[in-house]
Amino acid sequence: MANIYEVARQAGVSTATVSRVLSQPHVVSPDTRRRVLQAVELLDYAPNSAAKNLRTLRTGKLLVTVPDISNPFFALILQGIEDAAQREGYAVLLGDTQHDEAREDRYALMLKRKEADGLIVLGHRLPHEAASLVRAMAPRCAPVVNGCEFSPKLGIPSVHIDNAKAAAEAMDHLYRLGHRSIGIITGPLVSPLSRDRLRGATSRAKQQRAERDFVVMTGDFSIESGAAGAERLLGRRDPPTAIFCFNDEMAMGAIETAKRRGLRVPLDLSVVGFDDIRFARCVDPPLTTIAQPMRAIGEGTVGLLLGILHDDSEAPSSVTLPHTLTVRSSTAPPRANRIKN
Amino acid sequence: MANIYEVARQAGVSTATVSRVLSQPHVVSPDTRRRVLQAVELLDYAPNSAAKNLRTLRTGKLLVTVPDISNPFFALILQGIEDAAQREGYAVLLGDTQHDEAREDRYALMLKRKEADGLIVLGHRLPHEAASLVRAMAPRCAPVVNGCEFSPKLGIPSVHIDNAKAAAEAMDHLYRLGHRSIGIITGPLVSPLSRDRLRGATSRAKQQRAERDFVVMTGDFSIESGAAGAERLLGRRDPPTAIFCFNDEMAMGAIETAKRRGLRVPLDLSVVGFDDIRFARCVDPPLTTIAQPMRAIGEGTVGLLLGILHDDSEAPSSVTLPHTLTVRSSTAPPRANRIKN
DNA sequence: GCCGCTGATGTAATCGATTGCAGAACCTAA
C-alpha cells in the first residue's frame, strides 16, 4: 500500500501538506484539501502507525492484563474497558496471564518497549517492570491502574467496590434469616480482594458472637473448588446451615455438592455467591449474590488511566463503586429456625 | 528511558552492535556482548517497538475481532487464541465489535495502518477493509482468517466444527428418545453458522418425515431470546416435546420459561443446547448439549494465520474440528412415549 | 509604495531502531 510520499506526489504537494490534511484539515486550503483527499482515495492510503508512533511517542493502545478471560466476571470488566477505550480512540492489547507471574512480567515489558501508552492490571500483583516504572516516575503518576483489587501496597489508583462491606452485608443477610453456623469459601488469600471480603465477613461473625460457628475454607474461584470446599464443610460434625462463597462459580459448585449429598437448597442449606454473573440466575435455585458493576469498573479504570495520560493532574485517586445484595432463591431461614415457627 | 544510542555510548560501541547483541548475540564477540549487556542493564534499556516495527514492517501483533467477549463461548476461543499467540511471540489486539458493522470496519482499518500483522475474525462478516485487502492480495493469501463461521463466500480460511452434522446429531438424539415434535431456536440467520445448523436439523426432520412437527424460531443467542422463543413455542396449540437451542444460553432461557410455565425438564420438555460452555452443567437439569472444542478452535485460527504470515505456502485450507454430543439430564423420552412404556 | 500581518505550503530534522556493505584485525596456508 502507498505511503505518504506517493500520496504527496499524486496530489502535487509536499508530505507535510498531506499530513496536515489528515490531522488538521482546517489549516489547509479547501482546494488543496480536496486534491489530497482524492489522492488518498485513489491510492487507498492509510498512515502507517509505526511511523506515527515513533514520531509522536504515543501508541493509542492500552495494555490490559487479566488473570483469566474465560471467567465471565473478568470478561465483563474487559468489555467495559474495551468499550470505553475505543470510545476514547484507544485500542486494547489483551494479556491473559493465567495467574502466571512470568506472563504478567512479560506483558509489563511491553509497556517499557512503548507498545502501549498505559497498563490496566486486573490481577492482584504488580509486575516487576510495572513496579519499577511506578517507582521511576514517582512522585508523578505512572500510567498504570488497577481494577477490582484495591491495595495501597500496589501504590497505584484502582477502581473497585467495598469488598469488606459487601461481604458483611452478605453475612448480615444470612444472620438476619436466622442462620448461626456459616461456612465460607474464599478465593486465594494472596489477593487483597479475598482478604477484604474475609475481613468483612469475620467482623460480622464476631459481632454476632458466632465466631465458633464460622468456618473458613480456601478456594480458587473455580466451580470445582467450590464443590470441594462445600464437601469439606458439609462433611463436618456440625455442618453449617449456610455457605457464603466469594464468587458465583464456587457457589454453583457448592450447590452441586449439596444436591449430590441430598440436601435441598435453600431448605437444608442456604448459599450466597458473589459477583452476580449472568448465569447466577440460571442455576437452580437462582443465586442470592452480591452484584458488582463489572462494566462500570472496566470503564472506570480506563477513565482513571486516561486521566493520568492526559495529565489532567486532578489527583487520580481510587474509586469505590456501589454493590448490591441481590436476593434470589438460594437463601432462606435455616430448617431448625423454620420448625420453630 | 534510554535509547539505543545511549546504550551504545555507554558500552563504547556502535548502535549496530547493540542491536546485534539483542537480536543475534552469536555474531558478537563474548567480550563486547558482555559490555553491551551491562550497559543495557545499567540504563534499564528496552528497544522501542515503534522504531523496530517501522524498520522491519512487522508488529508482532494479531488483531482479533469478537462479536461479544462477555459470551463465554467467545471468551474461551479468545483464550485459546491468546495462549497460542503468546506462545508464538505474538500479542493480541482485542476488538469487541458488539455485532456492530461500523466497529468491525474500524478495527479492520488497523490492519491497513499496519497496527497488526494479521486479523482473526470471529464474527460472520468480513469488514470492507479486510475484504478489499483479500481482493488486493489474491491469489496470494491475505493474513485474515476466520473462526467458527465457515463460509466459502468470505474467501478466507477458517477453523470450525461441522455445524450441520452436529445439529443433525442433536436431532437424532431427540428422535431416538422418541420425540416427534421438536422446536428449534436458532441464532441470527445472517450467520452461516446458524444456517448450517438449521440445515442439518431440517434435513433430519425431513428424514423422519416430521417436517410438519418441526417449528423454527429465530433467537439472538441471548438468554432472553431463548426464554422468549420457548414462550412462543410452548404457547402453540401443539407445543413441541423438545426444544433444540443453537446455544447454551438460549437453552437456559428456554428452561427458565418451561419452569415458569410449570413444566418439568426433562419430564415434560426436553431441552438441548449447543457449545457446552462451562455453566451448561450447572443449570438444573444439567444441559444436554453439543460440545465444541473452543480453545482448539482459537489455537487453530492462530496456527492458520501464522502459516500465512510465515508463508509456509502449504495451502492453508480450512480446518474442521470434532464436536461431541454430551448427554446430560435435560433430555428424556417424551411423556406420551413414557406412558406407553 | 512599503510595512506588517495572515494564511498556505514547503524544507528538512527528527523519532529509534535494523541491516547491507565495507573495512579492520587476525589467522592460515602456500
Next chain:
DNA sequence: TTAGGTTCTGCAATCGATTACATCAGCGGC
C-alpha cells in the same frame, strides 16, 4: 610475504510519518 578467509564491528541508509521553522503570496492600512 602474500593471498584468501573468518570474525567482528562500524558507517550510514532506511522505514514513514510529524512538525518547527522558513518562505512566499496576497492584502489592508497608512
